[in-house]
Amino acid sequence: MKNNRTFLEKLLDGAEVEWKPLIKVASLTRGRVISKEYLADNLGDYPVYSSQTVNNGEIGKINSFDFDGEFVSWTTDGANAGTVFYRSGKFSITNVCGLIKIQNNLELNYKFLFYWLSIEAKNHVYSGMGNPKLMSHQMEKILIPIPPLPVQTEIVKILDALTALTSELTSELTSELTLRRKQYEYYREKLLSFDSLEQLNMGGAKKKLIDVAIYVKVRILADKLDKENYVGVENLLQNKVGKTSSNYVPTDGAFIEYLPNDILIGNIRPYLRKIWLSDRKGGTNGDVLVIRLTDENILPRYLYHILANEHFFEYNVKYSKGAKMPRGDKAAILQYEFDVPTFEQQQRIVSILDKFETLTNSITEGLPLAIEQSQKRYEYYRELLLNFS
Structure with a gap:
């Protein structure tokens, strides 16, 4: 008999997928105002990310950092509202960016969360005073699927390889x-x-x-x-x-x-x-x-x-x-x-x-x-x- 299961169904192999709003699995914070003058006066080695999409959102480097570790960030307002990034290392973000920190001991892969929000976040962008926005109060309501961690890891492995191949070809x-x-x-x-x-x-x-x-x-x-x-x-x-x-x-x-x-x-x-x-x-x-x-x-x-x-x-x-x-x-x-x-x-x-x-x-x-x-x-x-x- 022909097996009609999808690749994802085979990966899950009957395992349950739990759904939770983002606020139940992570904490959300905003960046701070970082002016061009501040960037010029505090040159250093740590990247600052903002709302642009070129150069992975980096707008400069300064001599200090606000965050250290693994995170997912998103653009909160402007033309690129709802654009999602995977971040790691020591860095800062500006006030038009939000940052997501997964709760300790929760079996949720940062890259998996990044890939999911890369699809879903844009669906929640709304108009605020004529300006596209995706603020924390809306972002935190987005439902996140949580399959078993090995399934998340395998999906991330495949998508990372696809991303690298697509990027090289492009x-x-x-x-x-x-x-x-x-x-x-x-x-x-x-x-x-x-x-x-x-x-x-x-x-x-x-x-x-x-x-x-x-x-x-x-x-x-x-x-x-x-x-x-x-x-x-x-x-x-x-x-x-x-x-x-x-x-x-x-x-x-x-x-x-x-x-x-x-x-x-x-x-x-x-x-x-x-x-x-x-x-x-x-x-x-x-x-x-x-x-x-x-x-x-x-x-x-x-x-x-x-x-x-x-x-x-x-x-x-x-x-x-x-x-x-x-x-x-x-x-x-x-x-x-x-x-x-x-x-x-x-x-x-x-x-x-x-x-x-x-x-x-x-x-x-x-x-x-x-x-x-x-x-x-x-x-x-x-x-x-x-x-x-």
Whole structure:
């Protein structure tokens, strides 16, 4: 007779899985305020972790530490609310992080808890004053499955190996993708250089952005938005590679509406070079500029390539205002000047650049798809191993 038991059922071999809220198995604490000035004045060897996801959340090293041992931490608020990390050693965390310490003598593996919360925590993120949050009072309610310790250990062993393999593959693919993007940027800059466009324009007059486009002010209600059509500055991707799904969707209020062929530009920290040409209808907030063409003699994708050009972002950074959190100057952006060759020449330029962009950035083919598929395979097996329902 065929054995239809799942791998997890075989691991459990009939053993019971006890479920408890997190507060019954662990203590939860918060980090403290650690400013940039404090980091600069107290340089040392012990890492400080905050809400960012790059570099494992590390924002610097100081000469002291607040915690020593094995823990699980999570981001409490902001765009990355609900992101979970495994921590060990001597370290500190900032006030936008929470820390979980398993009760003494409880047979619960830290890595097992980390893997479980990596799936479950995001389901409990909520909106607090318009800001995504997962505070301790919500985190502590999350139910934790507690199979026998040997089962936990085996699951962790498998997931650690899968994590290492996925990370290695993703790193290799990302390196190749970075190289392709550099090649694409080279050809974009070459085609859109002043000398090249002036020759194509044959001495024609330059255009300012204000002459051919407007900032959109029309509003769309929150009930029309979802994770795919809501765009905040946090889910616009750095370095001109579009956007990703939003981890946070507002549930009330009115937002700036965008339509297909509108150009969205992140207006906070313009040096991050966040830009996306819309292919749908949706909404965004005041931290994102929505630029709409009003001149029928200009192709939307031509204007997009002009504004995705390095020269535009250098201009934008030059005129941005503010030190700690600079913003692009909306009036100065509208004064940006560029060449507009004939419609036929625009089409030729767009055709060349689109081919490079599709090869480089499209999520439906090539390296980006391979990276996405690798991550999805990992998530599939992780959820299979942790499916205790």
